[in-house]
Amino acid sequence: MDKKESVKKQIGKAAKECFLKYGLEKTTLDDIAKSMGLNKSSLFYYYKNKEALFLEVAVNEGEEYLKSLQEKTLKKKSVEAMVLFYFEERFNYYMAVLNLNKITPETLQKLIPGFLELYESVMQKEIVFLASLLKEGIRKKEIFKADPIRLATSLIIMSDSIKHYTEQRAVLEKAEQIDYSKGLDEIKYLLKLIFRP
Missing domain, CATH: 1.10.357.10 (Tetracycline Repressor, domain 2)
Known part of the structure; x- marks a missing residue:
């Protein structure tokens, strides 16, 4: 697995936890990024929204x-x-x-x-x-x-x-x-x- 795929997998795991905790509507990209120790702009490299x-x-x-x-x-x-x-x-x-x-x-x-x-x-x-x-x-x-x-x-x-x-x-x-x-x-x-x- 290359680095990009590894990071996407980590983002996916963090996102799933946030979606389960807050629901899709209330989860923000900031929530997901913070749970990984990143900033929101880092997520835009991998996902448009x-x-x-x-x-x-x-x-x-x-x-x-x-x-x-x-x-x-x-x-x-x-x-x-x-x-x-x-x-x-x-x-x-x-x-x-x-x-x-x-x-x-x-x-x-x-x-x-x-x-x-x-x-x-x-x-x-x-x-x-x-x-x-x-x-x-x-x-x-x-x-x-x-x-x-x-x-x-x-x-x-x-x-x-x-x-x-x-x-x-x-x-x-x-x-x-x-x-x-x-x-x-x-x-x-x-x-x-x-x-x-």
């Missing part, structure tokens, strides 16, 4: 979480249990990240364009993993015959669409927190449709 730093921290943490989630998912007994567990945990994780970092629906709206760009590579990893589960379900005749990559892609997109719809409703209703429980129920319903009775 606090939101860019938050997005990178979130994506890195998400990749670590994804690896852990996939390992836990593979321990479930049936393909249906694996797929259901995967989506439930995915929703729960997303909700926990937003609540831990005290992100309001309005701030989330500002972050989504940058997040989607960074998330694309993570999503491709999710699709490959989910497709491998679905392929096994098709082989075992637990799932109707389908193209596993297309089905995995569709399920991820539908899941994310439901999350985004839930977030949009929270913005329109000026909710203080986002309640994903109805969205999770919709995902469970969709998943039940792909498994043979």
Whole structure:
């Protein structure tokens, strides 16, 4: 790891601690810099603003979480249990990240364009993993015959669409927190449709 990457890793760790302590909205670049013994201008060499730093921290943490989630998912007994567990945990994780970092629906709206760009590579990893589960379900005749990559892609997109719809409703209703429980129920319903009775 070169010096720049090492410093970015240290900044990411300090930022994560500040985001957890103060929330995204109240954390400043000064807070992050001070926790590292630097000045704010030093951070601008690595990140253009606090939101860019938050997005990178979130994506890195998400990749670590994804690896852990996939390992836990593979321990479930049936393909249906694996797929259901995967989506439930995915929703729960997303909700926990937003609540831990005290992100309001309005701030989330500002972050989504940058997040989607960074998330694309993570999503491709999710699709490959989910497709491998679905392929096994098709082989075992637990799932109707389908193209596993297309089905995995569709399920991820539908899941994310439901999350985004839930977030949009929270913005329109000026909710203080986002309640994903109805969205999770919709995902469970969709998943039940792909498994043979």
